[in-house]
Amino acid sequence: MSFRVAVCYGKPEDPSAFDDYYTSTHVPLAKAVPGLTDFTWGKVGSLDGSDPPFYAVANLYFADEASLQAGLASPEMRAAGKDVRNFATGGATMFMQEEARQ
Template sequence: MAKLVVIYDQPKDQEGFENYYFNVHIPLAEKLPNITGAEVHRVLQKQNTSDNQYLLAELHFENSAILAQSLATPEGREVTADVANMMQFLNKPPVVLIVD
């Protein structure tokens, strides 16, 4: 399995971020082809960092090749481009990791 992991720091506009993220961005991500699962977690506690992580999202795919193919589709490009729309609510871009 491969995962796309996205880590968001505390937003500058929490209410705006939550509204946009859950009502616009997540529905776009749900349209990604070949996604096998997804999870969103709120960060409750952290250690060994001065960063202020707020939310962590995981998108699951069968393998890294399928993940890459999915992101190359029109739906993948749309959800990736949508991150720019969320920047009005964030202090900095989210960290994006691809893991297996």
């Protein structure tokens, strides 16, 4: 099993500014979190053509719960968390998930 932190970003006021800041500044901060085994992100679309509830979703993966907890408590995670206010004008929703492969 692995653990994932998902960050769901609401639609920003200026999508182009969000994209530029996110890729050039925020992604390097997030990828510096200790214990991270993988990092992905992407823009969201809906299956039925309606407006999706989020603009983008990022996923931070950790091998186990101990790595997740250490990563969450790290100065690097605090720095990434504080940085969210600099670009996420549409807000951000975060959750943690224990993932099992079947």
